[in-house]
Every structure is written in C-alpha cells, then in structure tokens.
Amino acid sequence: MSRLISVKQIESPAPAPGATHKIQPRSFSGVYRRLRIAGGLVLFALYFGVAWLDWGGRQAVLWDLAEKKFHIFSATFWPEDLVLLAAILLICAFGLFFLTVLAGRVWCGYACPQSVWTWVFLWAERLAEGDRNRRLKLDAAPLTANKVARRGMKHGLWLLIGLVTAITFVGYFTPIRGLVADLIAMEASGWAVFWIFFFTSATYLNAGWLREKVCFHMCPYGRFQSSMVDADSLVISYDAARGEPRGSRKKDDLQVSQELGDCIDCQMCVQVCPTGIDIRDGLQMECIGCAACIDACDSIMDKMGYARGLVRYASERDLKGGKTNLLRPRLVGYFVFLALMIGLFSWGVASRPLVTLDVERDRGMYRYTGGGNIENSYLLKLTNKDSSPRYLVIEVGGFEEFSTTGPGGIVVGAGERVEVPLSVAVPSSSLDSGANDVVFEVSTLNQEGAVITGTTTFLGPPKH
Ligand code: SF4
Ligand code: SF4
CATH class of the missing domain: 2.60.40.10 (Immunoglobulins)
Incomplete structure (x- = not known):
C-alpha cells in the first residue's frame, strides 16, 4: 500500500448548481489545464489575428454585408453560394456530433468561445481580486476602498476584454482597419457603435456574470449531448469502484486506508469545478468537460502516493471492467458522413463557376x-x-x-x-x-x- 500524507480539508464547499450565490472556482495546474490554455490560445490567435490578415489586397476574412459577399482568403461567396455555406454549418454540426460520441463535451471544455472567454475573465478576476480564498473573503467583507478598487479593476478589465472582442467581431463585417481608424477619429457610423456596444455588453455579461448559466440554460448543445454519449464514449468520470467508500484520512494511517477506497473526500474536485458540481455524482448535464477535476484529483493522488486516474476520461464500459469499443457503428457512421460532406464541399467549391x-x-x-x-x-x-x-x-x-x-x-x-x-x-x-x-x-x-x-x-x- 502507498505511503500516506494528510490532506487539508476544505472549509467552504462549492454551491450546488442552480444555487443563487456565486461559484468561485479554485485555480489548479495540470496537464489538462495546459491543454485548455493551448486550446484557448489557438482560438484567441485565430479570432484576433485573422481579422487583421490581408489576402490579395483585401481583408482575408470579411462578411461584406453592404456588398452581400463573403470573402474567405482566396474564395468569395455570394448569396447564390448559400448552399456551400450551409454545407460548412453541416460539417461543423457533424464534427461536433462525432466528437461528442467519441469523447463527450471536449468542445465545451477546450474550445467553446463561452468557456474560453470565461477562463480569461476568471484570469482577470484572479489578477484583480486574488485566488479563491481571497475572493471569498472579499465577497464577505464590508465595502472598503480596497474592495471598491479591486472590484473596479476587475470590471474595468472585463469591459476592456469585452470591448476588444466586440471591435474584432464587428471588424469581420466591416473592414477592421477602417473601423479602428474611424473609432479613433470618433467618426464611426452609428450602426458600428451600436453593435460594438451590444457585443461588449454581451461578452461582459456572458463571461463575467452568467458564465456556467449560459451552459445550463441557454446552450442547446448541453441539453442534447447527454443523449448522444453511449457506453463507449470517453467522458470525464469518477471511478467509484476504486474510490468508494470515500473518507478522509492521515497519510500514515494505513489501517484506515485499507478500509477505505482511494477517494480521501478532500472535495478538491468540487472546488475547482467552474460549474460547481461534484463529478462523484456521475455524468451530469452541468459538466462542461473541462477536466479541471482530473488535474485536481491527480495532484491529490500524487500527494497520497496513489495511482493517478481516480477521476479520468473513461467509458461506462471501462468503469465496469470492460474494454472500450472505439469502432462502433454510430461513430463510424458520423465519421463517414463527415468525410463525405467534406469531400462534397471541396468538390462544390472547386467545381463552381468562377x-x-x-x-x-x-x-x-x-x-x-x-x-x-x-x-x-x-x-x-x-x-x-x-x-x-x-x-x-x-x-x-x-x-x-x-x-x-x-x-x-x-x-x-x-x-x-x-x-x-x-x-x-x-x-x-x-x-x-x-x-x-x-x-x-x-x-x-x-x-x-x-x-x-x-x-x-x-x-x-x-x-x-
Ligand atoms: S465536473 Fe470536472 S470536467 Fe465537469 S465541469 Fe466540473 S471540473 Fe469540469
Ligand atoms: S475524487 Fe479526488 S479530488 Fe475529489 S474528493 Fe476524491 S480524492 Fe479529492
């Protein structure tokens, strides 16, 4: 049996989903956090960088509403090419279905703009107000100059990120260089100002205030994803057979350790969860698949000297002692359909009259x-x-x-x-x-x- 260490218990359990008070997730490092950061950086680089790219003397990606045409690098699409644009949406939808059947909500956890922008807003919050314990203390503290300054800094940062996001978004519909020059010269059109205001507010509210509530109540994908996963989907799971019965213990208490499962009930997996759920309760609609609980639990397992993977990507079949079947008909079907759609789309683009x-x-x-x-x-x-x-x-x-x-x-x-x-x-x-x-x-x-x-x-x- 592994050598044991004592693990600090939490003082304040995270609220249940749907609770009215705010979730203050703890920050935790680990392999999956690094992957999330990498996914977020790629998305940010694409979102903020592509808007400034030029291609053949014009903006590389531009939905020119006034001229009713859509430029993507060397290709230009007109309203009569709508069927090709619809095909892109179908490819994205089936790509998402394929990913969901394969590995649950990986899209939500690593690349969904709502998640990525929420992580960035959480980072800004940490910068202004400190880590989770400091933020909890600040929430409970009376209104002082320090509290006002920290809150002001947080909301200022949120608004700044929202503003840059909004200007970039509008810049995909009206040439971004001209838009920024007009904004600096205070000559931007009323519509441009309206949409920048709208998207700044939407980003600020969604990533700053609503956060996981967008995933719970507004995102349709969250609703139907549970019906798409099957017994072989690799979803983030708690290995109850290994972890139960759970219980706290001292690292050196070998006897208690032998009587209990590997879960030391530290609730670290709950504290890091951005949606405030307990992965040990099984697959839940509120789980966005961010894998923060895997990082947290793996680090606890390391401290205890136990094997990693008490919380891990695992299929239901795997947890029951079986072998995950990757080549199942539904997954293969989505893959074939996806390949077919990509092939048809490529042929449609290549053969359309120029x-x-x-x-x-x-x-x-x-x-x-x-x-x-x-x-x-x-x-x-x-x-x-x-x-x-x-x-x-x-x-x-x-x-x-x-x-x-x-x-x-x-x-x-x-x-x-x-x-x-x-x-x-x-x-x-x-x-x-x-x-x-x-x-x-x-x-x-x-x-x-x-x-x-x-x-x-x-x-x-x-x-x-
Ligand atoms: S349960 Fe784990 S994977 Fe799911 S949202 Fe919470 S921390 Fe992320
Ligand atoms: S599953 Fe892991 S992180 Fe969660 S309470 Fe148990 S030991 Fe702690």
Whole structure:
C-alpha cells in the first residue's frame, strides 16, 4: 500500500448548481489545464489575428454585408453560394456530433468561445481580486476602498476584454482597419457603435456574470449531448469502484486506508469545478468537460502516493471492467458522413463557376431607332469569384443581323460584381415574332474555352 500524507480539508464547499450565490472556482495546474490554455490560445490567435490578415489586397476574412459577399482568403461567396455555406454549418454540426460520441463535451471544455472567454475573465478576476480564498473573503467583507478598487479593476478589465472582442467581431463585417481608424477619429457610423456596444455588453455579461448559466440554460448543445454519449464514449468520470467508500484520512494511517477506497473526500474536485458540481455524482448535464477535476484529483493522488486516474476520461464500459469499443457503428457512421460532406464541399467549391452572368431586361418595351431597327436594353450582372481579376468578353447571339451599344469586354476585379448596361438593335424584318430569344455569351481570356451564357427575351412588334 502507498505511503500516506494528510490532506487539508476544505472549509467552504462549492454551491450546488442552480444555487443563487456565486461559484468561485479554485485555480489548479495540470496537464489538462495546459491543454485548455493551448486550446484557448489557438482560438484567441485565430479570432484576433485573422481579422487583421490581408489576402490579395483585401481583408482575408470579411462578411461584406453592404456588398452581400463573403470573402474567405482566396474564395468569395455570394448569396447564390448559400448552399456551400450551409454545407460548412453541416460539417461543423457533424464534427461536433462525432466528437461528442467519441469523447463527450471536449468542445465545451477546450474550445467553446463561452468557456474560453470565461477562463480569461476568471484570469482577470484572479489578477484583480486574488485566488479563491481571497475572493471569498472579499465577497464577505464590508465595502472598503480596497474592495471598491479591486472590484473596479476587475470590471474595468472585463469591459476592456469585452470591448476588444466586440471591435474584432464587428471588424469581420466591416473592414477592421477602417473601423479602428474611424473609432479613433470618433467618426464611426452609428450602426458600428451600436453593435460594438451590444457585443461588449454581451461578452461582459456572458463571461463575467452568467458564465456556467449560459451552459445550463441557454446552450442547446448541453441539453442534447447527454443523449448522444453511449457506453463507449470517453467522458470525464469518477471511478467509484476504486474510490468508494470515500473518507478522509492521515497519510500514515494505513489501517484506515485499507478500509477505505482511494477517494480521501478532500472535495478538491468540487472546488475547482467552474460549474460547481461534484463529478462523484456521475455524468451530469452541468459538466462542461473541462477536466479541471482530473488535474485536481491527480495532484491529490500524487500527494497520497496513489495511482493517478481516480477521476479520468473513461467509458461506462471501462468503469465496469470492460474494454472500450472505439469502432462502433454510430461513430463510424458520423465519421463517414463527415468525410463525405467534406469531400462534397471541396468538390462544390472547386467545381463552381468562377464567373457568373445574370441578365435583366429593361422593364420598358422595345424602342424604334433609325433605319427601321428595334432596340431592347439589358443589364448584365457579371461576377468574378476568382482571386485574380478577369477580362471578360461579351458577345450577343440569336440574330443574324444586329448591332450593340455598350462595351464588348470589361475587366472585373477579384471577388467583384459589375453591372454592364447593353442595348441590342435588330432590324424589324429579322424578327420572327413579338418575343424572340437573345443569347448573351461571356468568355474569359484567362480561361480558354469557358463560356457562360444567359438567354432572355428580345421584344418586338407583334407579327401577324
Ligand atoms: S465536473 Fe470536472 S470536467 Fe465537469 S465541469 Fe466540473 S471540473 Fe469540469
Ligand atoms: S475524487 Fe479526488 S479530488 Fe475529489 S474528493 Fe476524491 S480524492 Fe479529492
């Protein structure tokens, strides 16, 4: 049997979920905390960094609401590409399903923005008010200058993080460099200021005040994730067979130690839990899978000289002495579907036409021009979804004799849409009926053989 040490008991148990008083989680280091920090740093670097990246002379990722187009690096998506954007959402959803069946709420614990921003707000809180015990004391202390200063610093930091988050978020919808310059010059538009105010408040409230309540009451994923895990999912679990009967003990009390399980009932796993639950009560909807309880318990096990893993990633089958089955039909099914969706999406992006043409006929009727010609007017909408400019040649078909007024070719910039007004005049004698077909052909010099066509109606006087 291992050598025993005494372990300090806690003075104030964490509140139960749903309790009205605030949860003050204890900070704890360990392997999973480092993983969480790494996940958070990657997310932060992507969120705050990508907004400032340029690609081909424009912001790399930008949802241009005014122009109704979405740039992601070299690709530009227009409203007609909505099906591809919907496919991205489907891929994300099935990726999440796959992860949940495999390992429970790993997404929530390591990469969900609500969790990551809450960890950062907790860090700011610790910076301003100290560790858990100091914060508990400060909560109970009367209002002094020190308390006001510390609270002020905490809320100031929270608001600052919220503000930077909000400016970056709005910067994904309106070019961020111009937005920041306008804010500094106090010339930002009313809408930009409104959304920055809105998202600052939302971040401050969600990560500072609501925290785990967002996961309990507002997040739909938290509701259905418990129905997705199965007996083979690797979820954070307490090994009751090893830990029970629980009980405190002195490190050297070998006799007590032999009578009890490995859980020394120190409640450290409860103190570190950001949602205030006790993992020893089994899998609960409130568990966000952050693994803080694993780090805490492993460190206690180290101090006691016991093997690590009393709280660990384990499947229900594993805890019952069986072997976890990773290759089960549901998991394989999600994986196959996910691979299929990614393949279809890649094919859809690669094979979509990079130049599109929409033809709108002028609302008016036909016009007579000199020499017995009939004229119709059109608006050609040319879109270049490519990452480089294209010279587009416009040709008209459908008639043997005709003349056009308008450009025969035009340069369309990368990710741009231009509207080209064009009139077609046809001798009245060449028209077969009152409504004839006219074909517009657009070819691109950069891509030999690629021709796109748009057919519409050419109106003339009725023929009897
Ligand atoms: S029970 Fe453990 S994994 Fe779940 S939220 Fe609490 S500390 Fe995180
Ligand atoms: S499970 Fe581990 S951390 Fe939790 S009370 Fe038992 S020994 Fe302490």
